Amino acid sequence: MTTTLITGANKGLGYEAARQLVAAGHTVYVGARDKERGRRAAEELGARLVVIDVTDDASVEAAAAQIAAEGGLDVLVNNAGVEARTADNGVPRPADETADSLRRIFDTNVFGTLRVTHAFLPLLERSPAPVIVTVSSGLGSLAGLADPGQPSWGYPGVAYPASKTTVNAMMIQFAKAFPQMRINMVEPGFTATDLNGRTGTQTVEEGAEIIVRMAQVGPDGPTGAFLSAHGPIAW
Template sequence: MTTTLITGATRGLGLETARQLAGAGHTVYLGARDLKQGQEAAKPIGAHAIQLDVTDEESVQAAAKHVRAEAGTLDVLINNAGISGTWNPPAEITAADMESVYATNVFGLVRVTHAFLPLLDTSSNPVIVNVSSSGGSLTRCSDPTSLEATFPMVAYCSSKSAVNMITVQYANAFPQMRINAVHPGSIATDFNPRGTQSAEECAEFIVRMADAGTNGPTGPATPTGTFLEADGPVPW
């Protein structure tokens, strides 16, 4: 049995990923800032709700303690929690805008990863999937012909660039783990009004990457420290 934790999983992409993994036989812990909301989301899909606010150290530590006591190990960590922040142009972005987005997208990811590394280390096939975005690709954002170059999202895009570097650093430090950043696709939600794909389609790739320790998208030898989308590598 594979034990999986997903942060930010009460709706959208996180919830759909939880649904697909639970359906595939994973024991899924659905991370939710509001436990009641998490329980309402988890029950229909056969997942286990757990109170988890990635911006709160006590909440994260309590979640890690809970998973350790109940499951004894963690095989897959999916760092999905994220916020978009303001779409204001660069001239209007403030330090406070940046801090708000980084608190969840960057510091929250590090806080959760740090707390759950000891549990992941007990797994025979530990996997970390960091949900990034093609908006974090320096190559694409600097290409005036790309869609990413039109994103007026300084805080969000730069936070995902940071997620990519953090992914590489963890992968270098823990070669026994499969640690990758993924661009799941362009999901059509309130978060991304220009999205063209469904949550089901985008979650499928995250689910594939969650199995990277055994039978990931490139087989048993799935690399680590990469930035991938369904069609292959995303340029850094």
């Protein structure tokens, strides 16, 4: 039985990925900051709950200790993430961004991803087929941001793309350092979730497909790749 942890899994893409992986036979831990919301989600899904705030060292360490005590981990899905939104559901313009506004986004998207990955590496190293899937974004592609022919060209914000580009670089390095693991970044597409004020054009079922596919990748599958449902994405 494959045991999988998904952070930020009490709603949105994380919840849907958990649903699909439970259906595929995984033992899934729903990672949630809020214990009650996480409990409800886990009960609905037939999953297990682990309370985890990716921005808090003690919370992450406690989550890793719980999962270690309950049998270990095979797949880590770094899904928890945030995006800056203005009062009218827009995105701050570059001139409005400050070190503090970037720090808030990076605390979850970058430092949180690193914190969780680091904490669960010892458990993954004991797995016969360890996998890490990190939910990135097409906005993390520098090639896409710089190409007027790509949808990401029109995105005005700084913090979210910068955080996802940083995550991509970070996880490439992990993939090289741990060649026995399958470590990949995925782009779920513009999915309607709370993250973007439900402005996305895809359903969560569509968006979760690439997450679920790469969570089930075998030992001979790709690693160090940046993938959407349609194939590789330019860095």
